[in-house]
Amino acid sequence: MNEFNALSSRDHVAPVRTAEAAQRALKLACETLQIEADALLALQKRLGNGDAAGFTEAVYMLLACHGRVVVSGIGKSGHIARKIAATFASTGTPSFFVHPAEAAHGDLGMVTPQDVFIAISYSGEASELMSILPIIKRLGVKLIAMTGNPESSLGKLADVHLNLHVAKEACPLNLAPTASTTVTLALGDALAVAVLDARGFREEDFARSHPGGSLGRRLLTHVRDVMRTGDDIPQVTPDTGLKTALLEITKKGMAMTAVVDKDQHIVGIFTDGDLRRLMDGTRDFTQLQIAEVMHDKPRRIRPEQLAVEAVEIMETYRINQLLVADDQGKLVGALHIHDLTRAKVI
Structure with a gap:
């Protein structure tokens, strides 16, 4: 025994x-x-x-x-x-x-x-x-x-x-x-x-059989499913004063604002990071217009692309925000890395 x-x-x-x-x-x-x-x-x-x-x-x-x-x-x-x-x-x-x-x-x-x-x-x-x-x-x-x-x-x-x-x-x-x-x-x-x-x-086929799993979320979630739209998108025009632009950034809580023309075409972006770099200088920027300090070639993505592609762009260029544009270059949405985290794409 x-x-x-x-x-x-x-x-x-x-x-x-x-x-x-x-x-x-x-x-x-x-x-x-x-x-x-x-x-x-x-x-x-x-x-x-x-x-x-x-x-x-x-x-x-x-x-x-x-x-x-x-x-x-x-x-x-x-x-x-x-x-x-x-x-x-x-x-x-x-x-x-x-x-x-x-x-x-x-x-x-x-x-x-x-x-x-x-x-x-x-x-x-x-x-x-x-x-x-x-x-x-x-x-x-x-x-x-x-x-x-x-x-x-x-x-x-x-x-x-x-x-x-x-x-x-x-x-x-x-x-x-x-x-x-x-x-x-x-x-x-x-x-x-x-x-x-x-x-x-393929992976895509597996995802269709497992929509509730992490792979399914990564391969079946599109940018349009998680992007912010309408009034939730921070946006200003090029002639907007920097102070007003900062209020828009604060109000919408995306740590950035898109810059668009009168037809909603994207012409630039201004982020919290840009503001910090601007404040490191000695010049007086209180009277500046946003067009003078924005990035005029912001990274963008289309709404029909996979959300995981947005993650790849953000990781490649070390950015936290991404503008969403249609085929004509018009602003239709915006993404923050937190949106992708909440959707469990990351």
């Missing part, structure tokens, strides 16, 4: 905390990771040798699918199947998980002849899966099997078999699915990656 056997699920006795117990826990953790790492390396070697044809055939089958990829499994394989289906769906391959028991009671109606069915069972003999596969085959659905035994019932029934065999499970009893589920998950990821690459799946 080891130190951790002091903990009983029946009497809830607290475990004894000893150095020996801690060492045993660490030893088991390292052994688990090593067993699973060895299993992944063995899978890699198989793919590089005899199993390569099966893998590439599965990839071609998935690419040729005109329906959805249906992934199914029971128990721990079912949990892994859900993740594989989610990975396919988020990387450009329409996919969903179906529980084999539920499939036998009506959910099989979701499967069409245009689909590809991935059945996962390490033994290759899961009764729940085997009970629905004759229907799958009768529909003419292509079947990819992921098992640890090519000679199993599932392995023999499949159009393509992918071998999940592991030398042993990481579980000390060699019973609980551990190394085998790790290998299954990794092989599912390998399939998804190979398919997305063959499809030419």
Whole structure:
């Protein structure tokens, strides 16, 4: 009996905390990771040798699918199947998980002849899966099997078999699915990656499937979505006195003002930084007009451009504000770096 056997699920006795117990826990953790790492390396070697044809055939089958990829499994394989289906769906391959028991009671109606069915069972003999596969085959659905035994019932029934065999499970009893589920998950990821690459799946495509994530915000947010417009844009005309321009800067809170002509064409910009540099001089600037001290070639961006492009411009030129202009050079908006931060583009 080891130190951790002091903990009983029946009497809830607290475990004894000893150095020996801690060492045993660490030893088991390292052994688990090593067993699973060895299993992944063995899978890699198989793919590089005899199993390569099966893998590439599965990839071609998935690419040729005109329906959805249906992934199914029971128990721990079912949990892994859900993740594989989610990975396919988020990387450009329409996919969903179906529980084999539920499939036998009506959910099989979701499967069409245009689909590809991935059945996962390490033994290759899961009764729940085997009970629905004759229907799958009768529909003419292509079947990819992921098992640890090519000679199993599932392995023999499949159009393509992918071998999940592991030398042993990481579980000390060699019973609980551990190394085998790790290998299954990794092989599912390998399939998804190979398919997305063959499809030419890009960052923009990934963003469309993940609009709520940081990448989605970066790649789907446009300047027009976050820019300030209307009365919120600080702006003055070239003949405006510097004092009045400073009041406009203070009022609008963007630490700058745009300078526009009577037709709203951008002719310049004046920022807090310009003011500080002006104050470093000895000349009297109280009677100056803004046209005398503005930058006459301000950086600008169009409203239809991505907000992340505004970030790149600001970082490149070390500025905190950016004017937004239409194709005629008219002022239509303004951006401060804080606007991009609030929108979580940065």
